[in-house]
Amino acid sequence: MYLPRNRSFAARLWAVFFVNGAVLSSWAPRIPEVKDLLDLSDSELGVALFGVAAGSVPALLLTARILDHARSGPVCVVTALVFSASLPLIGVVDGLWQLTGVLMLLGAASGVLDIAMNTAGIAYQQHTGHRVLSRLHGGYSLGVLAGALGGVAATHVGATTTEHFVAVAVLLVALTVVGAPMLWSRPRSPAEREAGGTQVLARKRRLRLPLTIAVVAVSGLFIEGLVTDWSALLITRDLGAPASLGAAALALFSVAMFISRSAGDAVLDRFAERTVLTTVAVVVVCLVVLGSVVAQPLVMAVTIGLVGLVLGPVFPVAISRASRSAPGRAAAMTARVSAVGYIAYLGGPPVIGFVADVVGLPITFAAAVALGCLGIALARRDPG
Known part of the structure; x- marks a missing residue:
């Protein structure tokens, strides 16, 4: 066990949690502006915002099967890149259903990333014997704060939604790319190998959450x-x-x-x-x-x-x-x-x-x- 390398992996994974928190919180301060630009009623905006949940909840449940066959690190990298790069699409939509579709995409990416990054964190804990999940979720909380403050600042200086979201996407994609080699190349943990080897048995006996x-x-x-x-x-x-x-x-x-x-x-x-x-x-x-x-x-x-x-x-x-x-x-x-x-x-x-x-x-x-x-x-x- 090489602790410096493990700590470096944990730092890269912390950055993924930060990215997950920063994407949707960057969009939240611009919701009133997008609502006015698209001339949406309150009920129409509610439909659009429900798109996040409509995309995320099914993705949360489907990602477990993806991770039966794939390592959590690469899934984190790919999903974080898609999640970040999709944010500017909000700035180019021209109607309710396009906005709803983009928010469904963002919600699905968020759901997949949520499970993949938490699974990677659990595997790290099991491999090293050191608690890390709470600290990783601290990265998520800081990402939420950074995204919200960035949205407030962008609104204050008069940046358009497209300009703001492109800038955020570039920064978050760059942050993901920095940590991608280590997240991608880390071998599958014993816990992940066991999960892959027991997937058929697990499907035969229904898993119940206590x-x-x-x-x-x-x-x-x-x-x-x-x-x-x-x-x-x-x-x-x-x-x-x-x-x-x-x-x-x-x-x-x-x-x-x-x-x-x-x-x-x-x-x-x-x-x-x-x-x-x-x-x-x-x-x-x-x-x-x-x-x-x-x-x-x-x-x-x-x-x-x-x-x-x-x-x-x-x-x-x-x-x-x-x-x-x-x-x-x-x-x-x-x-x-x-x-x-x-x-x-x-x-x-x-x-x-x-x-x-x-x-x-x-x-x-x-x-x-x-x-x-x-x-x-x-x-x-x-x-x-």
């Missing part, structure tokens, strides 16, 4: 999606803060998630996963209840940042547990836990909107976070 793992994944990403989609509105509309504070709270949350995930492996090496999940559940619910009771914009903004600072390791723990529950089928189990988590991430916040119309956003927000924390606490035991 309920406790699914609950941890759903709960963690549900809270993350809730904060991402609703906290700015809560701070600005319901607590009467300026829009700048709502935007600052989201930026603070992204930075905190990056820090939390980057430090998550060290925390999990020192403390048991069960202890970490219990602590996350208790701290997050206490923070949000306190912020809701005080009901001051600045206090809630700080609360959002502190939630991000402790929430980061939850989803990486779910992926690690899924891989341990079926060691020979890490890709398939990663696909399942990612699919259920992603559905919760996308589907949870809209449900919150319907409930908030009835009882108000502040109560709904606090109750939903408490529900997610309850799920984390109850499912903290490792079934593997």
Whole structure:
């Protein structure tokens, strides 16, 4: 085992996670502009945005079969290149269905890349015996932040969507190419060889994702999606803060998630996963209840940042547990836990909107976070 080379591989894989986070977050700040340029109604924009989920969820489930026959490193390289290079297509669409088709392509690429990079991370952990998944997901969080800030900057300087997306694509393709030789040439890990050798047996016996793992994944990403989609509105509309504070709270949350995930492996090496999940559940619910009771914009903004600072390791723990529950089928189990988590991430916040119309956003927000924390606490035991 050559640790310097292993660390270099981990750094290249971290860059792939960064690319995955940066692509769609670069598009998010330009959504209003594209909506106006294409003269889309709110419902038409909703149809287009659903294209991301329509492309990603099937891809998440199909990628496990691809990885039965292919190494995860080359799949990461090819998909990251396609994902990055497809972003400028948004700038040249001229209607609803073209935009929906491009977003489906981006969603499918994101889904394939999500499973391939997590499978590569799991294989690295199994090969070296060192935790790395949380740190890798920190790269994803930093990519999300970089893409969003880049979008804000491009809008500020008056760059067109095409100019902005071409610049982003060039940078992300270059970043992928730098790490491509090592990712491409790394031999198949023992875990990946075992997965390929047991694919027929695995298909005969249906793989099941343990309920406790699914609950941890759903709960963690549900809270993350809730904060991402609703906290700015809560701070600005319901607590009467300026829009700048709502935007600052989201930026603070992204930075905190990056820090939390980057430090998550060290925390999990020192403390048991069960202890970490219990602590996350208790701290997050206490923070949000306190912020809701005080009901001051600045206090809630700080609360959002502190939630991000402790929430980061939850989803990486779910992926690690899924891989341990079926060691020979890490890709398939990663696909399942990612699919259920992603559905919760996308589907949870809209449900919150319907409930908030009835009882108000502040109560709904606090109750939903408490529900997610309850799920984390109850499912903290490792079934593997």
